[in-house]
Amino acid sequence: MEVQTQQESSAMALKLFVDLSGEDSSKPLEVMQKPKGTVEDLKELSFEARSAKDYAWYDVETFLNYRVLCNGELEVRVRFAGFDKAEDEWVNVETAVRERSIPLEPSECGMVNIGDLVLCYLDREYYQLYCDAHVVDIQRQTHDDKGCTCVFVVCYDHDYSE
Known part of the structure; x- marks a missing residue:
């Protein structure tokens, strides 16, 4: 049994990415893009993602890509640890990605x-x-x-x- 870290932990980690969703688009691009951290900060973190196929949580081996849906939600394409590319999935960052559970x-x-x-x-x-x-x-x-x-x-x- 593993106790979950709250979603705020994942949200904090994900804030390392540039968030332009609430920015005024009339500002110059350089002003809007404010790096929140470094890639090195992310290397220390481990994530898990919930599969839409079986609702189970799996360790994320790598984040392959991301996209922003028309409703503003962010999705990432993940490769689950121990699985091949045929099992890659798009998952919602807010509801299906979190920092790895601690046993x-x-x-x-x-x-x-x-x-x-x-x-x-x-x-x-x-x-x-x-x-x-x-x-x-x-x-x-x-x-x-x-x-x-x-x-x-x-x-x-x-x-x-x-």
């Missing part, structure tokens, strides 16, 4: 609360995915030598199953 250590289970958004491994008969879920119940247990024995009941966001 919790078993000793940190006390940080998880009911209502928290978590990234959970979903193991079904024909597929296994990492999907967003919300914690709906926690049965805290005493930890043993092997680690955490607590039980976390989650409701998956994409299909509302527990």
Whole structure:
């Protein structure tokens, strides 16, 4: 189980790109383009993106391209880690890209609360995915030598199953 960083983290990272959407287009181009950081700043960050095919989150190997839709939304074309170019997808930056989730250590289970958004491994008969879920119940247990024995009941966001 992995606790999500909030969307603000991704938004902060994405502000390193030039944002012209709210600028007055009558200004000279040089005035409108204000670099927010360097490419070196982005190299330190890892991202994940949600696939529209199965609603699962995958690590992003690389951002290939970007486009701005007529409604002003920004999309990026991503290559998922471990997949080839046939699986590349356009994803919405605001809703389907975020900083990579940070795994919790078993000793940190006390940080998880009911209502928290978590990234959970979903193991079904024909597929296994990492999907967003919300914690709906926690049965805290005493930890043993092997680690955490607590039980976390989650409701998956994409299909509302527990």
